[in-house]
Amino acid sequence: xxxxxxxxxxxxxxxxxxxxxxxxxxxxxxxxxxxxxxxxxxxxxxxxxxxxxxxxxxxxxxxxxxxxxxxxxxxxxxxxxxxxxxxxxxxxxxxxxxxxxxxxxxxxxxxxxxxxxxxxxxxxxxxxxxxxxxxxxxxxxxxxxxxxxxxxxxxxxxxxxxxxxxxxxxxxxxxxxxxxxxxxxxxxxxxxxxxxxxxxxxxxxxxxxxxxxxxxxxxxxxxxxxxxxxxxxxxxxxxxxxxxxxxxxxxxxxxxxxxxxxxxxxxxxxxxxxxxxxxxxxxxxxxxxxxxxxxxxxxxxxxxxxxxxxxxxxxxxxxxxxxxxxxxxxxxxxxxxxxxxxxxxxxxxxxxxxxxxxxxxxxxxxxxxxxxxxxxxxxxxxxxxxxxxxxxxxxxxxxxxxxxxxxxxxxxxxxxxxxxxx
Amino acid sequence: xxxxxxxxxxxxxxxxxxxxxxxxxxxxxxxxxxxxxxxxxxxxxxxxxxxxxxxxxxxxxxxxxxxxxxxxxxxxxxxxxxxxxxxxxxxxxxxxxxxxxxxxxxxxxxxxxxxxxxxxxxxxxxxxxxxxxxxxxxxxxxxxxxxxxxxxxxxxx
Numbered sequence: 083x084x085x086x087x088x089x090x091x092x093x094x095x096x097x098x099x100x101x102x103x104x105x106x107x108x109x110x111x112x113x114x115x116x117x118x119x120x121x122x123x124x125x126x127x128x129x130x131x132x133x134x135x136x137x138x139x140x141x142x143x144x145x146x147x148x149x150x151x152x153x154x155x156x157x158x159x160x161x162x163x164x165x166x167x168x169x170x171x172x173x174x175x176x177x178x179x180x181x182x183x184x185x186x187x188x189x190x191x192x193x194x195x196x197x198x199x200x201x202x203x204x205x206x207x208x209x210x211x212x213x214x215x216x217x218x219x220x221x222x223x224x225x226x227x228x229x230x231x232x233x234x235x236x237x238x239x240x241x242x243x244x245x246x247x248x249x250x251x252x253x254x255x256x257x258x259x260x261x262x263x264x265x266x267x268x269x270x271x272x273x274x275x276x277x278x279x280x281x282x283x284x285x286x287x288x289x290x291x292x293x294x295x296x297x298x299x300x301x302x303x304x305x306x307x308x309x310x311x312x313x314x315x316x317x318x319x320x321x322x323x324x325x326x327x328x329x330x331x332x333x334x335x336x337x338x339x340x341x342x343x344x345x346x347x348x349x350x351x352x353x354x355x356x357x358x359x360x361x362x363x364x365x366x367x368x369x370x371x372x373x374x375x376x377x378x379x380x381x382x383x384x385x386x387x388x389x390x391x392x393x394x395x396x397x398x399x400x401x402x403x404x405x406x407x408x409x410x411x412x413x414x415x416x417x418x419x420x421x422x423x424x425x426x427x428x429x430x431x432x433x434x435x436x437x438x439x440x441x442x443x444x445x446x447x448x449x450x451x452x453x454x455x456x457x458x459x460x461x462x463x464x465x466x467x468x469x470x471x472x473x474x475x476x477x478x479x480x481x482x483x484x485x486x487x488x489x490x491x492x493x494x495x496x497x498x499x500x501x502x503x504x
Numbered sequence: 505x506x507x508x509x510x511x512x513x514x515x516x517x518x519x520x521x522x523x524x525x526x527x528x529x530x531x532x533x534x535x536x537x538x539x540x541x542x543x544x545x546x547x548x549x550x551x552x553x554x555x556x557x558x559x560x561x562x563x564x565x566x567x568x569x570x571x572x573x574x575x576x577x578x579x580x581x582x583x584x585x586x587x588x589x590x591x592x593x594x595x596x597x598x599x600x601x602x603x604x605x606x607x608x609x610x611x612x613x614x615x616x617x618x619x620x621x622x623x624x625x626x627x628x629x630x631x632x633x634x635x636x637x638x639x640x641x642x643x644x645x646x647x648x649x650x651x652x653x654x655x656x657x658x659x660x661x
Contacts, residue, residue: 442572442638450509472545
């Protein structure tokens with residue numbers, strides 16, 4: 083294996099960047115006086131590690147400015163509300179939303195999709211109406227629609243992909259019809275890394291007046307996203323994959339859609355007035371934010387966005403692309419290794435199978451070398467069926483990963499093969 | 505570190521994982537149960553031929569990792585010819601070996617030395633808590649089949 087330490091990608095000073103992430107300097111599996119192995123974290127697709135800037139912003143907020151928001155006349159409540167709402171504006175700018183009124187904070191991407199399915203879906207979809215998904219959806223963008231299917235007897239149509247993992251646009255065109263009432267498709271597959279042609283998907287749906295939701299949980303992490311350029315009607319993502327905290331998701335919606343949608347949950351902070359004769363609701367986004375939101379987490383997301391923008395999204399994308407190319411090339415030299423997902427322009431996610439060794443065994447052994455990968459079906463079981471692979475190993479790269487870590491993965495895989503005589 | 509790995513993946517386990525014994529569907533089986541681990545997709549069907557309270561034949565089919573396949577294979581060798589009660593004793597003893605420290609393991613009934621030694625082979629899994637479900641999957645399915653249930657899911661272990 084080549085020593086890649088010296089070959090750093092020019093886009094990002096990654097060794098400097100790594101110093102921002104305290105957890106990356108730890109080792110794992112140290113015991114009884116024996117030193118552990120340096121952590122090689124290749125599971126950012128499941129959840130990204132947090133830079134000190136995010137951790138400190140949340141700590142500072144809790145220590146200095148914390149209070150509930152939107153409801154107090156006291157000093158701290160106003161301070162906290164101002165900081166919270168400033169992040170809404172920041173998030174809008176981050177995805178080029180036309181207004182912060184289009185940004186709804188949720189608990190997760192999952193909740194954001196459930197919100198659309200429950201609020202928009204229940205209101206505007208009826209028996210026989212069709213929702214188009216793709217074969218590469220995460221369960222979070224399948225099951226909410228199945229719940230709606232059970233309730234409203236809608237029909238779910240699925241766009242296939244080819245053997246490289248490229249979405250079949252011709253099939254998509256054929257599936258679009260007068261019965262289509264919504265399209266909900268990932269912007270980047272969490273298993274294959276495929277980046278879908280969001281702008282084309284939206285344009286084709288809009289020819290028929292059909293709104294489109296994109297699951298941007300992976301896409302927003304790996305490159306600039308412009309919801310107006312895509313012309314997305316809904317766009318969802320989550321903070322914790324974006325180097326921010328858990329417990330916080332974002333729903334972007336076109337305002338004229340959001341304002342036609344009824345509340346998803348009822349409670350405080352989403353009402354104008356409550357009486358037992360009837361209750362009136364605030365306009366979006368407040369209408370969809372019942373109860374006290376994850377205030378500190380929103381502050382953390384704001385810090386994560388600042389951090390990402392300080393590095394430069396183009397620079398991050400270039401660095402991750404370099405890692406993807408390098409890792410793909412190195413992994414391809416491992417005999418018996420088959421990469422699942424080879425679409426052009428894919429994101430830095432590599433799923434693979436190793437002949438003769440079950441992914442679970444791969445995961446356990448590479449973990450002993452300090453290498454953290456995901457094994458399983460990655461919450462996308464229909465896709466596993468499609469590629470007839472069952473579970474796979476997934477290495478997902480983030481802005482802090484290095485070529486040397488790709489080498490460490492390859493070396494640990496060679497050890498796996500030796501172990502199993504595969 | 506590597507010692508733990510060698511302990512988990514002993515030669516005998518690698519052998520059973522690669523060449524599982526009793527990997528078939530017997531024509532005359534009269535009990536069967538599916539064992540499933542939804543997290544990783546491992547799925548086994550365990551077939552028992554029980555006559556007069558004795559497990560005359562036991563076999564399995566399915567797909568899983570080296571640990572779950574080897575454990576299933578070794579399970580079939582261990583419970584064949586045993587009574588239902590003896591098989592339950594083996595299961596309970598094995599479960600303790602995989603999940604509990606030596607001094608916390610209960611007495612679930614008599615287990616002969618040879619069987620105990622074979623059960624011990626799998627106990628390296630104790631150092632790898634996330635793999636315990638792999639090691640016990642087929643055993644749970646066998647136990648479910650014995651009790652007339654048609655499935656065991658690792659969500660419920």
